[in-house]
Amino acid sequence: MMELTMPDDTSLSPLRRTLCSHANAIRVARWMRRDGIDAAIVATDGPLQPWRVIEATDANHQDTRACA
Numbered sequence: 001m002m003e004l005t006m007p008d009d010t011s012l013s014p015l016r017r018t019l020c021s022h023a024n025a026i027r028v029a030r031w032m033r034r035d036g037i038d039a040a041i042v043a044t045d046g047p048l049q050p051w052r053v054i055e056a057t058d059a060n061h062q063d064t065r066a067c068a
Contacts, residue, residue, distance in 0.1 A: 016048070025051035
């Protein structure tokens with residue numbers, strides 16, 4: 001899977017950049033799936049939360065960018 005990254009001009013600490021990464025969203029979605037929750041990853045416009053992991057039942061499938 002291609003890693004999606006945020007622009008380098010976004011001013012974030014290294015920890016925040018890791019927590020905001022697409023890779024971390026995938027990791028969280030996998031944890032949710034292991035617990036029996038169907039998860040989806042959606043893109044947001046927020047620089048502090050560019051990816052949000054939600055229950056797939058809450059996802060509007062037209063707005064879903066990627067599923068973990």
